[in-house]
Amino acid sequence: MVKLLRYELKSLLRGLLPIYGAVLAVALCNRVLWLFPLSLHADGPLSGIAAIIALSVYILLCIGVAVLTLIVIVQRFYQGLLGKEGYLMFTLPLKSWQLIGSKLLGAFLVTMLSTIVGICSILILLSYPEIYQDFLAIHWAEIIHDAFVKMPSWPLFLVEFFFYCCILTFASTLLLYVSMALGHLSHNHRILWAVIWYVILSTVISALESIVTALVPSLSFLSVLEHATTTFQLHLVFWYGIGYYLLQSVVFFIGTNFILNRRLNLQ
Amino acid sequence: MTQTPLVQLQQLTKQYEKGKVALDHLDLTLCRGRTIGLLGPNGSGKTTLIKLLCGLLQPSFGTIRIDGQAPGVYTKSIISYLPDQIYFPLWMKTTDLIDFFADFYTDFSRQKALSMLDTLSIPLQQRLKNMSKGTLEKVQLVLVMSRQAQFYLMDEPIAGVDPAARDFILNTILTNYNEEGTVLLSTHLIGDIERVLDEVVFLQNGRLLRHDTVDQIREQEGMSVDRYFREQFRTEALVGGNGRW
Secondary structure (H helix, E strand, O other), rough: OOOHHHHHHHHHHHHHHHHHHHHHHHHHHHHOOOOOOOOOOOOOOOHHHHHHHHHHHHHHHHHHHHHHHHHHHHHHHHHHHHHOOHHOOOOOOOOHHHHHHHHHHHHHHHHHHHHHHHHHHHHOOOOOOOHHHHHHOOOHHHHHHHHHHHHHOOOHHHHHHHHHHHHHHHHHHHHHHHHHHHOOOOOOOOHHHHHHHHHHHHHHHHHHHHHHHHOHHHHHHHHHHHHOOHHHHHHHHHHHHHHHHHHHHHHHHHHHHHHHHOOOOOO | OOOOEEEEEEEEEEEEEOOEEEEEEEEOOOOOOEEEEEEEEOOOHHHHHHHHHHHOOOOOOEEEEOEEEEEOOOHHHEEEEOOOOOOOOOOOOOOHHHHHHHHHHOOOHHHHHHHHHOOOOOOOOOOOOOOOHHHHHHHHHHHHHHHOOOOOEEEEEOOOHHHHHHHHHHHHHHHHHOOOOOEEEEEEEHHHHHHHEEEEEEEEEOOOEEEEHHHHHHHHHHOHHHHHHHHHHHHHHHHHOOOOO
């Protein structure tokens, strides 16, 4: 599994590393241009245009990172398992769940990396000495101490939030995977069918959520959040979300594995 | 050479969409230590059979047993498969592929692969996307033949290559395969491979037409396998392959 993940990451990052580099470099360019605070107004039209162009390129690149990450994740699953490369992967002496698992972990890691690169680029943009001085001037020890006094379990919220984000990423990725696997079952227009299955599954999930919360209003996420009065109940809200997306992930994973294991037809 | 069965197929059937039957209730037993030609005209079910043996397709009906087991992790560990198309990720370098095979196949010989690549003057650091189709096919063949597999499955290894390359491919197969293993070669270019075969399996419209040793066919029919093949399938060509004039 570790070996598979290594190859998967190598393949995923091959397409993403250049755009990561570009985002960080353009963020740095913007920061350098902002060293001249009056450039937009006082230094003439050229410097103003340069700053606007640099900022526009940065925003476009940030959108590009998000879109490209999604495209690369979809492409790696489709081409890697259901395309020609599937001949190589499905003749390895491995179980299909290991192949899906490595794709899923790879997709999760590059999603995290794209997020980290985005955060780093913002930190570069905001790298003013004043901001860091202000940041360091905050009495963090006191704030943390007060937080522990008021809500001793606050670090747990951070952990829960992290888990929530992770499991949400898994569920979203596996929804893409199961849609592509279902599309593979049709004889023609497999990509089109994968898109149709994605729309169908997303609609069915939303409809089921609406029906369930209409029948049992206390099960709705907002209702659970509204009625959470104690810290323990607030923690439960997170675990409620984690449990829900974990269930989705398990169902989608089993579905994808069943199709690739029992219904594989690489033609 | 032993008579121990390596592959046993019972009533193997594969039906594609719109009722197209690629394999029709095929019963077949292949023994160990043989070089077997899988022969038949286009559309006779050769590629389908190979893909079913590899686990890339699922049968509609019937059973497959390879070394006593259904296609799965074990059978994949003893099969070395050469498909009829380039299936490696083209961004990889030759050296990446060697690492890949060494990582996942315990019977892969890195030394053997390096030696064959050196003989062919194929650079290790060159990306596959920069190689010609012929060189890519050679890289695939080298990697597949660098395994000490029990069952080599080769789908049209000599189709679409020039006669010199055909000789190279056949010599590579003959001089590198595991002698305890079985080689199943699909082709319709019988004249080129007849000399290397022990047995032949003739498929016609997804059904087994004949499974015999090359010597037996020559003896009984009084002609080469190539000639016999032409005689058999000339009739089919005349009647349109469906038995109708």
